[in-house]
Amino acid sequence: MKKCSLVLIAILLCIIGADNRQVKAYSVKLQKDGIYAEVLPDLVVNNVTVLFEKEVKKALKYYKKYKDADTYTLATKVPAEYLDFIPVARKIQDSDEIIIRNPFYIYNVEGYNSYSYCFIAEKNGERLCMFNVFIDQGMGEVSFRYDNIMDGHFLYDEETMKDVIFYKMDNITYVQTPEETSVVWDQKQRGVHLMVGADSYEAEMKAKRKAFKKKNYEEKKEEIFSYLNENKDQKVIKEAEKNLKLELKDDYIETEKNTKEGGIGKGVSIVSATAGVVVIVGITTGIIFRKRRKRG
Numbered sequence: 001m002k003k004c005s006l007v008l009i010a011i012l013l014c015i016i017g018a019d020n021r022q023v024k025a026y027s028v029k030l031q032k033d034g035i036y037a038e039v040l041p042d043l044v045v046n047n048v049t050v051l052f053e054k055e056v057k058k059a060l061k062y063y064k065k066y067k068d069a070d071t072y073t074l075a076t077k078v079p080a081e082y083l084d085f086i087p088v089a090r091k092i093q094d095s096d097e098i099i100i101r102n103p104f105y106i107y108n109v110e111g112y113n114s115y116s117y118c119f120i121a122e123k124n125g126e127r128l129c130m131f132n133v134f135i136d137q138g139m140g141e142v143s144f145r146y147d148n149i150m151d152g153h154f155l156y157d158e159e160t161m162k163d164v165i166f167y168k169m170d171n172i173t174y175v176q177t178p179e180e181t182s183v184v185w186d187q188k189q190r191g192v193h194l195m196v197g198a199d200s201y202e203a204e205m206k207a208k209r210k211a212f213k214k215k216n217y218e219e220k221k222e223e224i225f226s227y228l229n230e231n232k233d234q235k236v237i238k239e240a241e242k243n244l245k246l247e248l249k250d251d252y253i254e255t256e257k258n259t260k261e262g263g264i265g266k267g268v269s270i271v272s273a274t275a276g277v278v279v280i281v282g283i284t285t286g287i288i289f290r291k292r293r294k295r296g
Contacts, residue, residue, distance in 0.1 A: 025094055025095075026092050026093065026094060026095065026096040026097070026098060027096075027097050027098065028049045028052055028053050028098045028100065029049065029097070029098070029099055029100070030045070030046075030048060030049050030099075030100050030101070031099050031100070031101035031102075032045065032101075032103070033101055033102055033162070034101070034102040034103060034104060034162060034163065035162075035163050035165075035221075036102075036103050036104045036105055036228075037103050039225050039228040039229055039232075040103050040105060040117050040228065040232075041115075041117070041135075041231075041232055041237050041240075041241075042232075042254075043142070043237070043240060043241040043244055044103075044117050044133045044135070044142070045103055045117075046253040046254065047142075047244060047248065047252060047253050048100050048103070048119055048133055049100055049253075050248055050251050050252070050253060051133060051142070051144045052098070052100060052121065052131070052144065054144070055082075055085060055089075055144040055146070056085075056089045056092060058082060059082045059085045059086045059088075059089035060086075060089050060090070062077075062078045062079075062082050062083075062086065063086045063089070063090065066078055081144075081145060081146060084146055084147070084148045085146040088128065088129045088146065091123065091128065092123065092128075096123050096124055097123070097124055098121055098122065098123055098128065099121070099122045099125075100119050100120070100121050100122075101119070101120055101122065102119070102120045102162070103117060103118065103119050104117075104118050104166050105117055105118065105166065105224070105228060106118065106166045106167065106168050106173055107165075107166065107167040107168065107223075107224040107227065108167070108168045108169075109167055109168065109169045109208055109209055109212045110168075110169065110170075110205050110208055110209070111208070113227070114134070114137070115134065115135035115136075115137060115231070115236065115237075115240075116132045116133075116134045116135075116145070117132060117133050117134075118130060118131070118132050118166075119131055119132070119133065120156065127156075129146065129151050130150065130151045130154055130156060131144065131145065131146045131147075131151070132144075132145040132146075132147070133145070135236060135237070135240045137236050139243075140236050140239030140240045140242070140243050141240070141243055142240050142243065142244045142247070150185070153185060154173075154184055154185045155182075155183075155184040155185065156184065163177065164176060164177050165217070165220055165221050165224055166184075167212070167220065167224065169209045169212065169213075170188065170205075170209060171186075171187040171188045172185070172186050172187065172188060173185040173186075173187075176217055176220065177217065178217045178218075
């Protein structure tokens with residue numbers, strides 16, 4: 001009996017030890033700060049932690065499989081979106097705390113707006129990367145997107161951009177506060193240009209830019225936020241929500257309460273350890289009961 005009890009205690013210690021190791025794994029939490037958090041689609045904001053963690057897992061899986069491969073093999077076997085994200089994913093270590101915060105949207109004044117929403121990821125208080133969650137307008141599919149060029153050249157300043165509005169005109173992205181306007185990404189200087197169209201089209205785009213420039217901060221903010229609020233009721237958003245629920249299943253985060261928990265399965269370690277204790281106690285009780293019956 002004594003020997004059996006020692007074995008059971010050893011098993012219990014292994015369970016607790018495994019759970020302690022699980023606690024040390026990196027965590028991902030959402031911090032819904034900034035002025036955009038409440039006007040972006042809930043399905044995107046609430047589930048961004050799950051999508052991020054899923055992307056990290058996939059990127060590291062590709063890295064482990066092809067880390068010793070040549071350039072040609074990498075280019076043909078690893079999708080470009082994961083190939084670019086692998087260096088970011090590899091920076092994440094056990095015990096790191098990832099905070100995803102400051103969701104925002106870059107409004108295209110000229111009308112070429114997509115369902116692409118930006119986020120900043122921090123690791124232990126330092127910036128890790130910028131990424132997007134994209135909704136395909138045709139299929140209603142939700143995907144994680146990382147652009148290493150945008151991440152490397154977007155002049156995002158945490159201290160001065162808490163309540164700025166973002167918009168894009170003529171391939172230049174601006175941020176604006178009530179006091180000033182700044183350029184954060186000039187794609188024209190990097191050789192990215194829109195296709196030149198007919199004179200009437202160019203005149204129309206020029207008129208849109210001119211009209212928007214005349215507006216003050218509050219008027220621009222109202223235009224952008226009205227657009228985002230209207231978009232939340234679009235058919236593609238409903239379809240995307242349906243598709244994401246099917247994809248994430250039990251990991252899908254729907255309520256505000258769950259969002260505040262950070263989107264990560266908290267309490268897993270406690271549940272596992274508790275379950276282990278219950279199992280051990282049950283087994284021990286059964287053994288003792290059988291021993292007593294034999295003696296009786």
